[in-house]
Amino acid sequence: MSKGLEDIQNTPADVPLDINRVGIKSLKLPLEILDKQKGLQHTVAEVDLSVDLPKEFKGTHMSRFLEALASWEKKLSYESLKKLLLDLQHKLHAKQAHVSFVFPYFLEQKSPASGQVFEMDFLAKVEGNMKGKELSFVLKVAVPVMTVCPCSLAISDKGAHSQRTFVSITAQIKKFLWLEDLIEIALKSGSSPVYPLLKREDEKKVTENAFSNPTFVEDVVRNVARELNDLDNILWYKVEVESYESIHNHSAYAIIESFDATKLNKS
Amino acid sequence: MSKGLEDIQNTPADVPLDINRVGIKSLKLPLEILDKQKGLQHTVAEVDLSVDLPKEFKGTHMSRFLEALASWEKKLSYESLKKLLLDLQHKLHAKQAHVSFVFPYFLEQKSPASGQVFEMDFLAKVEGNMKGKELSFVLKVAVPVMTVCPCSLAISDKGAHSQRTFVSITAQIKKFLWLEDLIEIALKSGSSPVYPLLKREDEKKVTENAFSNPTFVEDVVRNVARELNDLDNILWYKVEVESYESIHNHSAYAIIESFDATKLNKS
Amino acid sequence: MSKGLEDIQNTPADVPLDINRVGIKSLKLPLEILDKQKGLQHTVAEVDLSVDLPKEFKGTHMSRFLEALASWEKKLSYESLKKLLLDLQHKLHAKQAHVSFVFPYFLEQKSPASGQVFEMDFLAKVEGNMKGKELSFVLKVAVPVMTVCPCSLAISDKGAHSQRTFVSITAQIKKFLWLEDLIEIALKSGSSPVYPLLKREDEKKVTENAFSNPTFVEDVVRNVARELNDLDNILWYKVEVESYESIHNHSAYAIIESFDATKLNKS
């Protein structure tokens, strides 16, 4: 006789401890993302979904995370993220639900002299957390920029080393914020933005602009932090700048992390 | 005439904001690690070093991080880590210094039937932070185990799916703790440890043991948390379990994070 | 006076050696792919584009690779790939052009008992090479399957270790072939396919099926090779099977590579 489909997950935990998060991780999913310019863009995300699990239960029901995604609209916006979190709470009988989506996000970049337009990728992350009825969101973007070293420029008879530098902004927000707004702040923070398509006159302009505006990782991280401090919508942030030094086989990096409680009550 | 060697780092920051951490990242370094059994073992680490930087200074002096490493003994122990942190504070005129070392760490594993011995790798991280004169340490280990699914075992007429599962423990410690002690807790937390070298009689025993002890990721994370709760030396910990499911192309995962303030005053 | 836009790439090479390939690498690009079921699917690819460069020229013109992509339709099919290769030959004045696209490709998988449908990702690569007027294509897919160890099953009083195993097929084809056809061959080659969404009755069936069909990496690689040998369209192939052993912290792997010249003349 065949065995029955016993629900072993529903038995009490052998070790009676609450679990903060349990769920599925690194699931790849094609979806659409709300896009400031175009309305929607297609991308492929890596998705983590989890809920809390009290000590009364040995296991969660992993298939329900997939079922929640299956019945979800697969268009990532604040509204749809909230729906997904509520559905997870409901389907998994959970107090707390957490989701994160990591994906390449594309924005058209225009070359500074010839005006050539081409899409460039930025790594982005959108996280949502529902604790009871309290909802919170965290956004992250990683943005490549060019940095020209101020020290090398000041002391060398010719030239200065430059490199590709990644600016990561992670921000807890009070209400809706475009990924584009964070990306824009990062793009302006180095010696120059980087571009996908540059004709010769563009390359000349990018080089000259960058050498007119040398920046250490310290300058970059401060440039971003100053902008974020001014945004009432951002309660907490972490800015990480990592520069793939062209004169070394290691990176230079700088971090500013900040929480501003006074923004909690600003409208 | 050649330019002079202006110390542009020493000028005031354009944007007057303090920086939490600035330094070098992803430097590869061969070194020795304190080893419970053998005294010392050789490995290769990826090293991050940083200090805080007040708004009075535009930049830190990156070469001094390398100089601190160059004059350091390159044998990683609690004493040597403390020396390195003090030297960074001193050389960089900093209030706060932070270092982290990530490296493969090897321990001999003995197969359960034939007693064959071979070294197996565990990814480890040692972090030290010096804030004024206050020193804190964080250890991390990632340990592979085997998990046999209790649900699959309960409902299937034959077999049950099993997989490689990674158990990560990150722990803030009050005083010295061996990496070996954390690794041992993790190795016991799944259905069976994994081994580098298994003869046929070992494979039989590992399989049978694992199938006598089926575990969900939820069981594994709780097994580890229970052990860590009992250690007075561990103030804060985070246990992450990720199972590379053999029936899916995604992972199952579970997390328990805990801070126990009452341990602060225990001796 | 500002410098002019000298075309330094067009000067002769300092070292007079021909270059096999020069171009751009690791560009991220959103695009659509020809899909057997749905017509088209959206994904994000990593793109490499290159041409040969004779010793008469110091450098190629990198921006033209981007211009070729900018004017390309961004729907990946054999026809569109051919157009892109011809355009690269033309724009770069090259004899040889080479492109490759690496991307996650999604197919709906249906669970074996409850019939639940959900998309699962497969890593895919499409390469095209144009040498003069001679065109050749290479396809690659990486497909996860489940393997149950025949040895462990034969010798253990209960259970057998199983794991996620990746089957990679790289194939040089004479004419059009669907990625789906290669994926299907790989999915059948192990003890069981893997699935995104499995209800309890599905998990039971997958487990039982897999334990009725134990396979070594050696079995899997041979199962795939036998199928590819029968396809006249495939001139050369390489099958790589890597199994993330659940009893070890290392993999088992097997490779069969084969070129069948007799297929050249078959229609």
Next chain:
Amino acid sequence: MSKGLEDIQNTPADVPLDINRVGIKSLKLPLEILDKQKGLQHTVAEVDLSVDLPKEFKGTHMSRFLEALASWEKKLSYESLKKLLLDLQHKLHAKQAHVSFVFPYFLEQKSPASGQVFEMDFLAKVEGNMKGKELSFVLKVAVPVMTVCPCSLAISDKGAHSQRTFVSITAQIKKFLWLEDLIEIALKSGSSPVYPLLKREDEKKVTENAFSNPTFVEDVVRNVARELNDLDNILWYKVEVESYESIHNHSAYAIIESFDATKLNKS
């Protein structure tokens, strides 16, 4: 009654096809490597071991690969690699044996002005193949250098973009060759070597040297190929240069591959 230890691997293959390579992959192993300056250096390698398997056998015996490593001296030289290959042929009853070791390799680099010395890492690979009694070796090194763009330098009123560029040399050799010899060729091929420790006077010199010697990826790949062409010991090589462009979010790359049959008969 407990099951016996049946040798299921020794039964005939279900699908009668020869397998080119079967074995273990991605095993981490601490070892020592022959070092031109110091005699020996410690590192950690990722090891693949395989043999061929004829259609008469269903499976190979995976534990014997570990046993071969266990009884091996763990000091990597040409002599010891040959011993390991012979032992694999013997233990696995194989005609062909193949091993590869991938590891970070460290060489002291001296800064160009102040003469500061510090170790820098290079990724290296040593492969050995024994076919019957015929032995062949392949070496690979990946070496970071700095490149200053000749085009950007020629057309910009100030500055030029520079970046970290990786030079990979893969070479099939007739007889012993030091990794150091390949690394040295690569280090000289760009605008400047990169260094771990640079004081301000060093940074000035590196910058000025690099800007006096601008190089495209095309120049770098040709510089290396010219040197390799002159070495009678190298039968076949592939040089790959990838530049992490500081003005783009993608790379520029160039490849030269060459086989010189006339070197086969040179002594």
